[in-house]
């Protein structure tokens with residue numbers, strides 16, 4: 003059976019095609035999920051990709067979360083379906099309250115595009131199952147609002163419950179506790195700022211990110 | 225209008241007495257204000273290349289791989305496996321001097337649409353930048369820092385959001401650019417050989433469709449403005465500057481590529497300087513047909529716009545397409561799907577004129593070929609005196625530094641040599657996942673998904689060299705780009721350029737322009753790298769004088785196997801270091 | 807139509823790097839003696855009734871995790 | 882210290898893509914009947930005197946090319 007991974011496309015998404023390419027490299031089938039259609043086309047997992055949905059106007063992710071497709075993504079997530087938000091996708095999931103916290107502007111007040119070493123903190127999520135706990139992945143970040151914020155209580159809770167999934171070893175944006183990615187209480191929804199799809203193709207020199215993209219196949223026993 | 229007011233009017237529009245007389249002669253009657261506006265924007269230096277066209281003919285344009293040379297929105301060269309790249313460079317110097325963020329952003333947006341107009345998907349951006357010195361506490365240095373910061377933010381703000389990676393460029397500091405920064409953006413697009421489009425209107429009765437944003441009073445007379453010297457007065461013309469919307473541009477890209485994929489377009493053209501006027505008249509002139517535009521059908525952002533304002537508005541993120549009448553509904557369904565304005569605003573006619581209608585009445589009509597054929601000025605090339613007054617420098621007489629280590633560190637820390645990572649880290653250089661070699665190397669290397677092929681691209685410019693020796697500097701600029709590509713393992717194939725110069729009406733400026741073009745041409749001929757597209761930015765002068773003559777060359781090379789490329793940096797201890805060449 | 811003005815600002819205690827940057831830039835321009843600075847968002851909209859305005863703010867215009875808002879009818 | 886509130890908004894006629902995007906989003910949330918929407922900036926600062934505020938607005942807080950501003954002392 004081929005696993006089918008849906009990739010949402012909002013107006014202004016710009017990593018949707020990259021995510022599809024990476025998903026195809028894992029052997030899964032990428033399925034485009036158009037923002038205006040409240041239809042997940044029966045996919046087994048969903049990736050909300052990076053980009054500038056609705057131009058990032060107002061706040062990144064603020065408008066995209068109300069797109070028709072997001073109602074279905076929320077339902078899918080509540081039912082335990084694996085959902086990965088990458089960069090703008092993380093922002094969308096946070097705005098939709100599928101993940102705690104918010105992504106504020108980088109403390110440098112600048113867009114930051116570089117490779118950052120990150121430590122995989124947890125492998126008990128559908129999007130890190132193929133990684134080794136504690137391993138370092140060098141992943142590209144490219145964002146203006148990646149500075150993870152949550153109030154003290156929420157942060158303490160995230161740490162206690164082991165919900166910090168990915169942590170920067172060199173903090174590029176001022177994130178609280180060097181957080182690069184978190185998961186939901188049910189652990190099925192994961193949001194990360196780095197772009198695994200950009201380091202998933204041997205032709206581009208690194209496959210560090212393929213571990214993340216392909217993890218969902220492990221969980222599904224494919 | 226009496227004679228004096230007429231003269232005031234055309235002078236205010238930037239037309240000379242000679243040009244006005246020429247218009248009278250061509251038209252055989254006095255033009256009305258709208259018609260005069262059409263001439264004024266189309267005959268500006270920016271659109272009409274009045275001072276440079278005769279000189280540009282010198283560039284070699286042909287080559288085995290060339291599918292499209294100059295004259296279209298971008299040049300196109302074949303890469304292999306049925307793939308081609310379209311590329312062009314363009315300046316946005318004046319807008320960036322006045323409003324650096326939006327000036328740079330709309331510069332990136334404009335060049336992306338040029339590539340799109342060829343039918344290509346934009347896959348890489350480069351930015352070649354020049355600023356005055358940024359070190360120190362002087363107001364000038366602080367202004368230059370502000371320009372640097374905002375220009376870089378503007379390029380990133382647009383390129384990052386629109387999803388085209390910025391993969392290379394340059395930043396150079398020199399006093400001659402103080403108050404007149406150079407912002408040149410280059411875009412490369414990928415296209416199948418058989419899909420290359422031309423901006424040519426054909427088929428009487430075909431429809432003209434405007435796609436993208438609503439039209440506002442943005443940049444009215446911006447093209448004329450771009451051809452003025454910067455002065456106190458231009459500060460007051462600030463309302464000319466347009467605001468970019470990369471979000472809409474992204475939708476314009478996806479929508480137009482979809483329309484092409486579905487075979488719904490006859491022709492496509494971007495709306496740049498001079499807006500609908502330039503796009504429509506160029507498409508009509510090239511196709512040997514006429515175009516009628518109904519200004520009341522153009523969706524407006526502001527109420528009460530006059531027909532002439534609609535015709536020359538430079539509102540960003542708009543494209544003009546020619547379609548067959550029976551494709552109308554399909555086209556409009558798609559523009560709607562992408563959340564864009566899609567409006568039938570005119571039709572192709574057989575009368576050869578650019579005719580403007582409002583509420584059914586003709587409010588102006590000019591033969592398109594007149595608009596597309598601005599008068600050109602050829603001047604005498606006179607060697608400037610400054611070249612003879614340059615101090616002779618004997619390198620052997622320079623004192624040796626006391627400490628070579630210190631001298632080396634000082635050199636490495638100097639603004640023009642030190643790492644530019646603080647600039648390119650603000651650019652997304654990897655979106656689209658084709659970037660094989662990212663910024664920080666001699667050239668960027670891009671792969672073509674699904675093939676082993678790739679291409680490499682670099683920009684170079686040598687303003688000071690061109691000032692001291694215009695011809696030699698022009699040649700050296702091409703050679704530098706050629707070396708950058710060679711070093712990375714690519715076979716250089718073609719060139720785009722942006723000619724940034726001072727006032728060509730002054731003998732020094734004209735000489736520099738002519739000689740740099742000669743130098744570039746000599747190098748391109750010797751190396752077999754034809755010039756397939758380019759852009760000219762003249763009148764780069766402030767009260768303090770002209771910038772250094774700064775032709776920027778963007779060169780593209782091909783790699784048959786993209787995995788076989790070299791990167792910078794010593795790899796292993798014990799490896800040998802070899803110097804090649806003189 | 808009613809004209810409504812919405813002010814959105816970072817919640818107290820939330821890091822406001824933009825505000826800090828503005829505060830940091832002012833002395834260099836010769837403006838001394840500036841205390842705290844905060845940067846937020848201004849949204850001005852025309853609505854038919856004020857009934858929905860609060861819901862718009864809560865659901866879209868402000869992010870309750872990091873921002874607070876106030877609004878008033880101004881015309 | 883005086884508390885000053887500065888409102889910065891796009892000049893009339895200047896493209897306001899943020900405002901357009903918000904306007905476009907509201908119906909999907911079930912809020913109909915919204916007219917124009919404009920998004921700008923709110924800056925709140927403490928100053929010792931109001932003397933310099935206008936100059937601050939002109940030189941730093943607003944971009945005179947594309948934006949207009951107003952300010953008032955609020956406390």
Ligand SMILES: Nc1ncnc2c1ncn2[C@@H]1O[C@H](COP(=O)(O)OP(=O)(O)O)[C@@H](O)[C@H]1O
Nearest residue numbers: 351391392393394395644647648663664665666
């Ligand atoms: N404005 C810029 N935008 C993007 N990349 C840049 C820019 N300026 C410099 N770079 C990148 O930094 C690297 C070094 O640039 P430069 O010092 O001009 O190289 P070189 O002197 O080797 O030609 C190159 O990879 C170049 O593409």
